[in-house]
Amino acid sequence: MFLSSPLSAGANLTNNKFFPTTTLRQGLRFELENTKPLTVEYVNLLLQLTEHLADLEPDTAFYYASLALDQATAQDYELGVAVADFYLGKLIFGSSVFGESSQYLLRALDKFTDLGHSEGMANSANLLGMVYYFSMQPELAEEYHRMAYDLFNQIGNSSGKAQALGALGHLYEKKGDFKMALKQQEIALELYRDANIEEGMADIYENIGSIYEDIGNHDLALKHFMLALSMNKKLNRPVPEITNYNNIGDSYRKLNQFDSATHYSLLALRLAEKVDNKYQMRSAFKDLSKAYFTMGDYPKSLDYLNRSYDLYEEIYSQESVTQLARLQTMFQIEKKNKEIEVLEKEREIGLVYRYSLASIALLTTLLIIVVMNRQRIKNLKNKEILEERDRTFQAEQKLLEAQLSNARLNENRLNADLEQRSKSLATHTLHLIEKNKLLENIKSSLAASLKLEGAERRLMQKEILGKISDSFNHDQEWTDFRQNFEQVHQSFFNKIQEFPSELSNTETRLCALIKLNLSTQDIAIVLGISIDSLRIARYRLKKKLGLQKEESLKAFIQKL
Numbered sequence: 001m002f003l004s005s006p007l008s009a010g011a012n013l014t015n016n017k018f019f020p021t022t023t024l025r026q027g028l029r030f031e032l033e034n035t036k037p038l039t040v041e042y043v044n045l046l047l048q049l050t051e052h053l054a055d056l057e058p059d060t061a062f063y064y065a066s067l068a069l070d071q072a073t074a075q076d077y078e079l080g081v082a083v084a085d086f087y088l089g090k091l092i093f094g095s096s097v098f099g100e101s102s103q104y105l106l107r108a109l110d111k112f113t114d115l116g117h118s119e120g121m122a123n124s125a126n127l128l129g130m131v132y133y134f135s136m137q138p139e140l141a142e143e144y145h146r147m148a149y150d151l152f153n154q155i156g157n158s159s160g161k162a163q164a165l166g167a168l169g170h171l172y173e174k175k176g177d178f179k180m181a182l183k184q185q186e187i188a189l190e191l192y193r194d195a196n197i198e199e200g201m202a203d204i205y206e207n208i209g210s211i212y213e214d215i216g217n218h219d220l221a222l223k224h225f226m227l228a229l230s231m232n233k234k235l236n237r238p239v240p241e242i243t244n245y246n247n248i249g250d251s252y253r254k255l256n257q258f259d260s261a262t263h264y265s266l267l268a269l270r271l272a273e274k275v276d277n278k279y280q281m282r283s284a285f286k287d288l289s290k291a292y293f294t295m296g297d298y299p300k301s302l303d304y305l306n307r308s309y310d311l312y313e314e315i316y317s318q319e320s321v322t323q324l325a326r327l328q329t330m331f332q333i334e335k336k337n338k339e340i341e342v343l344e345k346e347r348e349i350g351l352v353y354r355y356s357l358a359s360i361a362l363l364t365t366l367l368i369i370v371v372m373n374r375q376r377i378k379n380l381k382n383k384e385i386l387e388e389r390d391r392t393f394q395a396e397q398k399l400l401e402a403q404l405s406n407a408r409l410n411e412n413r414l415n416a417d418l419e420q421r422s423k424s425l426a427t428h429t430l431h432l433i434e435k436n437k438l439l440e441n442i443k444s445s446l447a448a449s450l451k452l453e454g455a456e457r458r459l460m461q462k463e464i465l466g467k468i469s470d471s472f473n474h475d476q477e478w479t480d481f482r483q484n485f486e487q488v489h490q491s492f493f494n495k496i497q498e499f500p501s502e503l504s505n506t507e508t509r510l511c512a513l514i515k516l517n518l519s520t521q522d523i524a525i526v527l528g529i530s531i532d533s534l535r536i537a538r539y540r541l542k543k544k545l546g547l548q549k550e551e552s553l554k555a556f557i558q559k560l
Helices: 022-033 040-053 058-074 078-094 098-115 118-134 138-154 158-175 178-195 198-214 218-235 238-254 258-274 278-294 298-370 376-449 455-472 476-488 492-496 505-515 520-527 531-544 553-559
Strands: none
Touching: 022 040, 040 058, 040 078, 058 078, 078 098, 078 118, 098 118, 118 138, 118 158, 138 158, 158 178, 158 198, 178 198, 198 218, 198 238, 218 238, 238 258, 238 278, 258 278, 278 298, 376 455, 376 520, 476 492, 476 505, 492 505, 505 520, 505 531, 505 553, 520 531, 531 553
């Protein structure tokens, strides 16, 4: 049965580890067709199909999870509701809609807590940690991963403890605490080794290689990436294999072994094309672009970079369609729940109304008996009045229903529009960062080549440098960015211009980038300045805004 499989057995619900056979999926669907709806057994079958299809057919899995949530809610089947919420949160997380994902997962965590379901609590907390990490909230991510570790430790789930430790090690790595990061990953590796879980060992080898790469020890990084590749090939895990190939190629590039670097990056590209994984194809294109750029083959580097950008646009377009469809499904679920609430209220109102009419009718009957002849005309008039009141009440009720329906439609349109604008703003910002990174690298390389001999070469390179420098100051992209930004954060620029000291255009841009919660390095890249220049710019902006030394500029702008 489902409820003893993914949660009590400690399955890794956030990685691509389970690929059911076609026969198993067909068997579950056949069993579903022969099970009566609106029963616990039917909900459990829906959730089993959701689990088995989550990685292979996420859209179909999303449909089954939504249907399971609907049926479990109708039956007050709380454990089924909790598991359905968990899977919806996981599937939405896979589409990078982090806000909606966290809502479902938090609701699942609350329900599992009320039910005393420790395994469900631990898995929900661990996945919430990942959601908060990718939504740039590392403090919350660490809090939930530690909660997951404690819960897994209490129930003696070694695999779950290793998952949580691997995630914590990744957080330490991003904070620059490489010693603690390695410690967490090594403990996780031992736990997986003791439990003989090779998939987990392969993932940890990959994590350890990433840490050594960050500290510049590319030989040790390469060794661990190779170990991960060997295990993933043995286990036939194509997606992790592609990641291994890409990281091995990148390590060879940093060791200036360019033939090996391009060899492994091309292996990653071929395997990604074979399994039609566009994300990994784009990663391979970017790595090949970097390798050929380092070798000085700029045309090939630019060709691979352009292919990476083209694929990014295709991925974004497909994701937008998928996310919109899932959001529409979610809106339908919420709409249906609200309609049920409205119908319940209307039913209660109808009962009161009917009781009132019955009382009036009884009173009228008694009065007719007492004054049968003398009050006949008056009673007829009273009856007409009651009928008019009834018609008025029904007309008002229909008007209220129409107004409520219009309000729901407007709310759905506004929510969809805001989500789309947020995506557009995020995409535009990422595009600026990627573009300026490339321009800065080319600028640095060409600046160094000015020292070479050859008057014509120097003249040509100076012209290219001038064009690149001019592109940093081009205002059209800022105009587009500002329009998208103002649609999401309305009146933000008006608020910052209300301060006594007038802000320059650069300071206005800096405020907007801080509002987006970008890192210091990314802000410097977007503005086309050094980190030191950015620190000076932040100091001057803080003075213009009238902030004290101990006040946080970031916190102040986030509140605007």
